[in-house]
Amino acid sequence: MIRSFFQRKFYVLTSLYTFTVFVSNDSFLPAIPDIAHYFGFADGDYGTVQLGVSAFLWLTMAFQLIAGPLSDRFGRRPTLLLGALLFIVANSMVTFAPSVGWFLFWRAVTGLSICAIFAAGFATINEYYTNVDAIKALGLSATIVIFAPMVGPVIGLALMKIGGWKFTFWANSLFMVFIFALLHRYMPETRKLAENGSTPSLRQNIWAIFKMSRERDFLLISISSAFSGAAFLVWITAGVSMLCSNLGLSEAEFVLYNIPVMLSLMLGNFLSAYITKDITKTVYRMMFCSSSLIPLFVFLGYIQVHNQLSSEVTIFTHLSAPILFIVPMALFSFFRGILNPPLTQFILNKQNTNKGSASSFMSFIGIIGSITGATVAASLSGAGNNAYYYTISTFILFALFFFLLAERSAKRNLLTS
Template sequence: MPQHTSYTPITHLTWSTLLFPLALVLFEFATYISNDMILPGMPAVVREFGASPTLIPSAMTVCLLGGASLQWLLGPLSDRIGRRPVMLFGAIFFTFSCIGILWAHHFWGFLFFRFLQGIGLCFIGAVGYAAIQESFTEKMAIRVMAMMANVALIAPLIGPVAGAAVLQVADWRWIFIIVALVSAVSLLGLWHQMPETAPMDRTPLRLMTLWQDYGKVFRNQRFVYGGLALGLNSVPLLGWIALAPVILMQNAGLSTLDYGLWQIPVFAGLIIGNLVLAKLVTHIPIHTLIRLGTYPLLLGLLAAQYLLHAPQQWLWLVISMGLAAIGIGMINAALYRLTLFASAQSKGTVAAALGMLNMVIFALGIELLKWAYAQWGNRSFVLISLICGIAAVCARRAFLPGAHPATTA
């Protein structure tokens, strides 16, 4: 049975209490920027290895699959031996996977190391986020997660521009050298600041035990609805990140620098949404904030349908995605907290289940968008994005009415 630690959740935010979240978000920043900085370099990567440009989004897909591959083990493992040692190992593993890609000699080797780098996401979702939720009370945890999201969002905001700048003076391998250095700094921060919050479950880590624990989580309909809503909510944005190099550089003919600059409206919208959430979460019920976020999300996705009639209007698409991103920012951190606590299982196990579900949804969504875009271009992108947004709203409607009363306090 779990034997809970004596760690007391933090009720007020100070600079000292934020040092651990800052170290964790720096690691999250490193994992994200490894993807965002290489995006403007992907045409050069496929040219160097003689691969087809249609494989460019696959680099992001395999990264997300890596992010789903080990969460099933890492969450329960951190419940038993502690969040801290597992998280520290994750930072070390990611750093060396960034160094290893320097020796890739063909595109499939490149994808292999991108998969290994994606495993770094496993440690964030199954271990790091669980530690944050256990370190802070509910509303403080949502505020911290929203603020962390804003720092992490600097990666897709500046990543393409930074990657383009690196490519002006060096080849794409230097991008991963820079990421490895950032990851090493985050490792030092985690080493000095990460507390131990795990329940220290003494149940032996056996496959049958894990199967039973995950079975209990996935049989919880509220958890499944929340996980589906969270995953589908983000598919349009992740699809944009994956396909933006093709939409803006290959088809619209923008330079790598212009491509990076035109990412700013989208991620600025996401930052605005997170700021609104962090500001209002202590004054407005969480459910209300999630519902309010639905309006800009659907309005932006509906506005994007103009491309069904004018598919080459990429500027309108950028503006529409920026509006939808405001809603995504208002929803995600709050919905994550409610979904994580929809199950009574150990939070490492629940966080791992939620992370795996989301990563699978992300990977399938991106591959669907990639395939459809190759057939029908921008029309398919905006239409599938709207369908995902509507499906996310339906899943949230099924999830929210049964929420625990404490979550609205």
């Protein structure tokens, strides 16, 4: 019975893999003071150890374009199993680090396990399941990524109370050993070989990514997805400034008001499979639903720059200003949550072969979009909150623009073929 369940729904295992990897990046946060003290830093001097959070992503983007070709060359199973094994070794070696430099090094190596999720996990889901089941699986994975930062620090604090900061890392490694065993036993190999049964070399698979970069439809739709992600990253990066600095909320109030935004994203991911009957139509609708919020974000920026919410916009005088600003962001999060799984499936469906490379390349572009959103938001510090809302509007508009360009290109190719 267990064997039958995991063989039919192996995406539960890939989701557990995803959960463990992302929880590991948040579970050691409560232990940062203890880790800093362990490496000889003075009380309050946590900056270097805190780099362990970002170090987790240092190598991810660099190796993302290698993981996909590895998945296409050697298979989905070996790639994901290698990612799990790499996590187990690197995450365990963190506890043996003789210096903070080695601590950061092993944290960076641990982050490489993320590459396997995109290169092998997403590709396997796309190849193995029908569109509806694939969207359900991708939605579950996306929900877990959002949920992990919420529960990670709580789990980490509990583990630290049991056995100290090193036990936090050992517990994550042990759980990954359990997942590794299940993946080894139940994960199918879905990589499709060429018609003659041959397997392209690693060099040919790497070259396939460069070919994808010249495929107009695939590239444009991936860029569209990246801009949508960039819009959300502006909120993630600058939300504290947008609500605390301008509206006078405390950090605790910001956390409270941020809950609807994150829950909306999770709800959208969860409902995506049940809402999506036709992938193309769902992607169209959610793109336009997101774009319909642009005037509202621009209006909020106007209110911010003129500071006339109470005096001139009388229709809103009985509403709490923070709620007025949270609602459109929660709506955008909900639309993005619904959009993400079918859009991922939509992009991967455009590639008949090299799904691993396609998934990695799509994720690589998405990471660039996230970095762009976070960097732009950080650079706007002190420019006024209206700049944040205008930036969100601009990124959403770019997402729609590149999506329409991709669809126009696809229709043109269809007519000429």
